[in-house]
Amino acid sequence: MSEQAAVPGKAANLDVFAQAIESLAASSPDVVVVTSDSRGSGKLTSFGKRFPERIVETGIAEQNLVGVAAGLASAGKRVFAVSPASFLTARALEQIKNDVAYSSFPVVLVGISAGVSYGALGATHHSLHDLAALRAINNIDIVVPADAAETRAAVRAAATHGRPLYLRFGKKPMPAVHAGDLAFRVGSAVTVREGTDAAFVATGETVACAVEASDQLRAAGISARVVSMHTVKPLDRQALLECARTCRAVITVEEHSVCGGLGEACAAVLLQAGVACRFRIAALPDEHLVNGSQGELFAHYGLDAEGLARTARELLSNS
Amino acid sequence: MTNVNQLRTIANRYRRAVIDLVYKGRTGHTGGSLSCVDILTALYHCILRVTPQTASDPDRDRYVQSKGHAVEALYVVLAGRGFVPQSDLERFSRFDSPLIGHPTRAVAGIEANTGALGHGLPIAAGMALAGRMDGRGYRVFTLLGDGECAEGSNWEAALFAAHHKLDNLTTIVDRNRLQITGNTETVCGLDPLDAKFAAFGWSVVSVDGHDIGALAETLGRVPFTPGKPSMVIAGTVKGRGVSFMENQASWHHGVPSEEQYRTAVRELDDAFARLSAERA
Numbered sequence: 001m002s003e004q005a006a007v008p009g010k011a012a013n014l015d016v017f018a019q020a021i022e023s024l025a026a027s028s029p030d031v032v033v034v035t036s037d038s039r040g041s042g043k044l045t046s047f048g049k050r051f052p053e054r055i056v057e058t059g060i061a062e063q064n065l066v067g068v069a070a071g072l073a074s075a076g077k078r079v080f081a082v083s084p085a086s087f088l089t090a091r092a093l094e095q096i097k098n099d100v101a102y103s104s105f106p107v108v109l110v111g112i113s114a115g116v117s118y119g120a121l122g123a124t125h126h127s128l129h130d131l132a133a134l135r136a137i138n139n140i141d142i143v144v145p146a147d148a149a150e151t152r153a154a155v156r157a158a159a160t161h162g163r164p165l166y167l168r169f170g171k172k173p174m175p176a177v178h179a180g181d182l183a184f185r186v187g188s189a190v191t192v193r194e195g196t197d198a199a200f201v202a203t204g205e206t207v208a209c210a211v212e213a214s215d216q217l218r219a220a221g222i223s224a225r226v227v228s229m230h231t232v233k234p235l236d237r238q239a240l241l242e243c244a245r246t247c248r249a250v251i252t253v254e255e256h257s258v259c260g261g262l263g264e265a266c267a268a269v270l271l272q273a274g275v276a277c278r279f280r281i282a283a284l285p286d287e288h289l290v291n292g293s294q295g296e297l298f299a300h301y302g303l304d305a306e307g308l309a310r311t312a313r314e315l316l317s318n319s
Numbered sequence: 320m321t322n323v324n325q326l327r328t329i330a331n332r333y334r335r336a337v338i339d340l341v342y343k344g345r346t347g348h349t350g351g352s353l354s355c356v357d358i359l360t361a362l363y364h365c366i367l368r369v370t371p372q373t374a375s376d377p378d379r380d381r382y383v384q385s386k387g388h389a390v391e392a393l394y395v396v397l398a399g400r401g402f403v404p405q406s407d408l409e410r411f412s413r414f415d416s417p418l419i420g421h422p423t424r425a426v427a428g429i430e431a432n433t434g435a436l437g438h439g440l441p442i443a444a445g446m447a448l449a450g451r452m453d454g455r456g457y458r459v460f461t462l463l464g465d466g467e468c469a470e471g472s473n474w475e476a477a478l479f480a481a482h483h484k485l486d487n488l489t490t491i492v493d494r495n496r497l498q499i500t501g502n503t504e505t506v507c508g509l510d511p512l513d514a515k516f517a518a519f520g521w522s523v524v525s526v527d528g529h530d531i532g533a534l535a536e537t538l539g540r541v542p543f544t545p546g547k548p549s550m551v552i553a554g555t556v557k558g559r560g561v562s563f564m565e566n567q568a569s570w571h572h573g574v575p576s577e578e579q580y581r582t583a584v585r586e587l588d589d590a591f592a593r594l595s596a597e598r599a
Binding site: 032053054056058059061063064066067068069070071072073074075076077094095098099102103104 | 377423424430431432433434435437438440441442443444445446447448449450452453471472475476478479482483
C-alpha cells in the first residue's frame with residue numbers, strides 16, 4: 001500500500017481521525033478502538049502505544065470485528081471499529097445490519113480508505129457500494145467528512161452520538177474547505193461557498209473538488225454554491241431544497257457509485273417535494289472502472305474541478 | 320439448588336409450553352427448541368446470575384442465544400423466570416407483538432437481536448472482553464446450533480476468544496446432529512467438533528445435553544481451564560420429548576396438526592405424571 005506524502009497546508013482525513021481519536025481517548029476512558037489488522041493503515045500505531053489496553057485486534061476478520069464491537073458497545077464502551085471501508089461494509093454487512101443497527105448498539109463504524117482511495121489496487125479495494133448499502137439499513141447514520149475540520153468535529157460528535165454511525169473517509173491529503181471554526185452537527189449541511197446560478201451538493205473528499213470548480217466558474221462569471229452534505233443520512237432536506245429553489249441547477253457530487261448514494265437520495269427528496277430544477281449526479285458510473293489512481297479516476301469520470309465545472313456549464317447552458 | 324427431579328419437571332413444563340406456543344402461534348422451530356430446553360433450564364435455574372430485577376445491572380451474567388430460531392424455548396424459559404409475563408406468550412408471532420420469531424432486545428432479558436446464524440459468538444466475545452476490561456466478574460454464555468458451526472464467523476470468534484484468553488466466556492453447542500437438510504455429517508461434516516474447538520484453543524467438555532444435573536454440574540465449573548474460553552458440547556436429540564418429532568429433520572420447523580398436538584401434549588403430560596410419581 002502506498003503511503004501518501006505529507007503536503008504543506010493539507011491534512012489527510014485519516015491522519016486527522018487518528019489524532020482526534022487519540023485525543024478523545026485521553027479524556028474518555030470508555031473509548032475503545034477495534035481493528036482488523038488495520039492499525040497501520042488506520043494510522044493507529046500511536047494510539048496503540050499510548051492506550052495498549054484500549055485497542056482490540058481481531059486479525060483479518062471483519063465479521064468478528066463488528067460482532068465484537070457490538071458486544072463491547074452493549075457493555076457501555078464507546079467503540080470505534082476501524083477497517084477499510086470496502087471490507088467493513090461488504091464482508092461484515094450482515095453484522096452491521098443485525099448486530100449494530102437492528103440490535104441498536106451505538107458502535108461507530110469507521111470505513112477508512114473509502115471510495116477509490118486505493119486507486120490502482122482495483123475494484124476489490126474500492127468501496128462504491130457502501131453508502132447505498134448502509135442507506136437501506138434502518139437505524140444507522142452516515143457521515144462523510146470533507147476535510148480536517150469536519151473530520152475532527154465528526155469524531156467528537158460520534159463519541160456522544162448514542163446510536164449507530166458510519167464514518168467514512170479517504171487518505172488523500174485534503175485542503176481545508178472551511179475557514180476558521182466549524183459549527184458541525186450530524187444531519188446539518190454546511191454551505192462552503194455562496195452562489196445562485198448552480199449549486200454543488202457534495203460529500204467527502206469531493207467537496208474540495210467542488211470548491212475548486214466553484215472558483216473556476218466564478219472567473220467565468222458563473223456563481224456556484226458549494227454545500228458540504230457531510231451527513232448522507234439523515235439528509236439535510238432543507239439545505240438541499242434551498243439549493244434547488246434558489247439556484248438554476250443542482251449537481252450532486254460523491255465518490256461512490258451513481259447507484260443509491262447521495263445523488264439518488266437528493267433526487268428522491270426533490271422529486272417528492274415537487275421541486276423541479278436542472279439536476280445531475282456526478283459519481284462513479286455503474287460499470288467496471290478503468291485502472292488508475294484516485295486523482296486519475298476523478299479526472300476520467302468528471303469528478304475533479306474541471307469535470308465538475310464542465311458539468312455545471314453544460315447544465316446551465318441547456319435550454 | 321433445585322433437585323434434579325424438580326429441574327426435569329420444570330423442563331417438562333417448558334416443553335409443554337413450547338408445544339402450546341408453536342401450536343397457537345401457528346409457527347415455530349419446534350425441533351431445535353425442544354433439543355435445547357434442558358440446556359436453558361440448567362442455565363436459567365442453576366447457572367446465570369441474572370433476574371428480572373437485575374436485567375440491566377452491569378454486573379449481570381449475559382446469555383446470548385446464537386441459534387435464534389429456537390426462540391420458543393427461550394421465551395417460555397424467560398416467562399418461567401419472570402422476565403416476560405406469561406400472558407405475553409399468547410401473543411407470540413401475532414401482529415405487532417414483540418415476541419417475534421427470533422430474539423430481540425424488545426423482550427426483557429434478551430441481550431442481542433439474533434437469528435441470522437454465526438452472530439452470537441462474536442457478540443458474546445465482545446461482551447466478555449468488556450467485562451474483563453472493566454474488572455467485572457460477570458460471565459457470558461452463548462448457545463450455538465451445530466449446523467450453525469459451518470458459519471465462518473464462529474471460527475473467527477473462536478480464534479479471537481482463545482487469543483484474548485476470555486475464560487469468562489462459555490459456549491454451548493446444541494449437538495443434535497440435524498439441520499434442515501438432514502444429518503450434519505452428510506451436509507458438511509463437523510466431527511470431531513470437540514477436537515476442532517480444542518485445536519482453536521478452547522477447553523472442551525462433552526456432556527449429555529438432556530441430563531440437567533450433568534449440565535448444571537458442568538456449567539457450574541467454568542472456566543474448565545483458567546485462561547481459556549470454555550466449550551460445552553451438549554449431545555442432544557432434536558425434538559426431544561415428543562416421540563414423533565425426535566430425530567426428525569422435518570421438525571426443524573413445523574406446526575403440529577390438531578391430532579399431533581394432542582399426542583404431543585399427552586406424551587408430555589404422561590412424562591410429567593411419571594416425574595411427579597418419582598418425587599412422591
